Amino acid sequence: MVFSIRRWTSRIVFIVVFTVLLFVVTGGYRWLADAISPIHPYREPRGAALKVFVNDPNSPDSKNAADRLRWFYWYGE
Known part of the structure; x- marks a missing residue:
């Protein structure tokens, strides 16, 4: 079996450069996403700000299909 050092070194250099560029690109993407993301x-x-939320009321107990459908479209449940 012929073992070519030149071929293996070029492969190793390619893998190292690819890995470094991969880390640079992913780090840049994370930085960009953090920079443009909203608060x-x-x-x-x-x-004096207040954080307010509303609990969804209980679902209707009636078995009427129209009421259930209206409830689904109104509250998404």
């Missing part, structure tokens, strides 16, 4: 919507409000 975190679930953070604690500052100042």
Whole structure:
């Protein structure tokens, strides 16, 4: 079996360069995503701001299909 050092070194260099570029691109993508992402919507409000949420009311007990369909379209459940 012929073992070519030149061929193996070029393969190793290719794998190393590919890995380095992969890390650079993924790091750049993460940085870009953090830079353009909006403010975190679930953070604690500052100042006089209040974070308010509404619990969904209970589903209707009636077995009427129209009521159930209306409930589904209104609340998405």
